[in-house]
Amino acid sequence: MQTKFWMLPELDSLELFRATAIRYSYARHSHASYSIGLIEAGVGGNYYRGSTYLAPPGSIILMNPEEAHTGYSAEEQPLSYRMLYANITVVQQIARDLQIQDFPHFKDAVVQDRTLAKHLLSLHQELERSPDQLEYQSRFVNVLSKILTHYADVKVPSFRPQKEHRAVQLVKTYLQDRFSSNISLEQLTNLTGLNRSYLIRVFCQSVGMPPYTYLNQVRIEKAKQLLAQGMSVAEVAIAVGMSDQSHLTRHFKRIVGITPGQYRQMSTSFKTD
Template identity: 35%
Template sequence: MTGREAAHFWRNPALPGVDLLKARYVTHRFTRHVHESYAIGVILSGIEEFDYRGARHRAGRGNVVLVNPEHVHTGHAGEPEGWAYRMLYPSIEVMAGIAAEVAAPRGTPYFPEAVVSHPHATALLLAAHDAAEHGDDLTSSTLTRTAFAALLRHHAALRPADARSSRESQAVRRAREILHERLVTPPTLEDLAHAVQARPFALIRAFKAATGLPPHAYLNTLRVRRARGLLDSGVPPAQVATDVGFTDQSHLNRHFKRVVGVPPAAYQRARTYKTGAKNRT
């Protein structure tokens, strides 16, 4: 990659359940968001800073970043020159399946450390990512599983009890259900609070304690998640914006890039190719 910002997000059929991102960012900032999948990657150059689990983390060249599913985090440059990295986003099912095959904690894997140094896993992840980019299916699938197994053996732990779940009141649970049901026509905060029999500010506090996000940010995360599914199925971005409740395509573009790292149209174009080698940045 050159000195300018560039990003490519794609999926290789040889790696089912795993998305890939190759990017260099300077001014781009990821807003507070969550992924359904794990976020695992290697910093190639520069420094990435991100807020995660109540602390600010810094990852530099060679470090491996480990973010668990459904955990709120951000992402931005930790120095003026920005940072470059290669990321993999394996599903919970993929990681749980590998954990069941190797000497790692069973069940849903959990990584207690957000940034680790593991030269062997770093080399495997980079080689796997490069092979996936160039369409070397056997190499990419072999090295990806080997890299994930190494990380699970050395850095995974038994998943702790989720404190957020214990703080999720009936009001918050119902509020989440309403936002899922009314993705396109969400209620006002006052109407949402009234529907769950809570006061507006009390609901904001309880909702953020339970999910890590206030209701409006949670809604936008849901919309982006739904938008990805529609884009994957071939729906044009302008139609996707309407279908998920954004005011127009520029509104979708703004929120989508803040979460995924690439604009919706670029995301969709890359997903139509068999391998990332056909449309590299």
């Protein structure tokens, strides 16, 4: 069995786990936290609430705190899956941000939702590799909000976000002025007085992208300026707030379409000519 376990103190000690197993089974147990999982390959099985559930690839697993269950690979082929264990406090906080008054309780143990599964996989991968607090905190809030809205047995009030022009401008200016810092979502909520879910929604509505995407855009524009001046890619990465050269390259290519090195070479050769 191949496994990896890690924690994120910045997300209220969120626990994360991924594994690939063949013919493996867990004894009956429960968790103090909410358990949210995704089957990547193989078929997972579990006995939960008096019934047996099978989860093929792409299935999302949702289990409530303190509810006993088993878990096992249901076929001969390897079972690959990812788990996210969110404590009750952080889930309740996101629920309050959504104006949910009830205690969040998942209705179904296994759900099929391709779009959400894609977001959950992307989130889990980002939580494993990304050093950007704003990005992984925002993605976490977004995915948990979708799960609570669609699959928790709660009443979710419907409301339209207001324009919040002042708050949006405050955030844009803050990100422009502090692009080289590892900014957190909490800093933006303290700045605006808005809760996390609402802030992300109003910013997206106004700007067309979440705050972390806007921050990356600001960083890439600054990186282009520095690269054109002849600064090395490694130096530029640190100067604009990226953790290293590969981190800069990943975002730069996603936005500009070429690598920072290629952009630097083109910019400096053009000036020479």
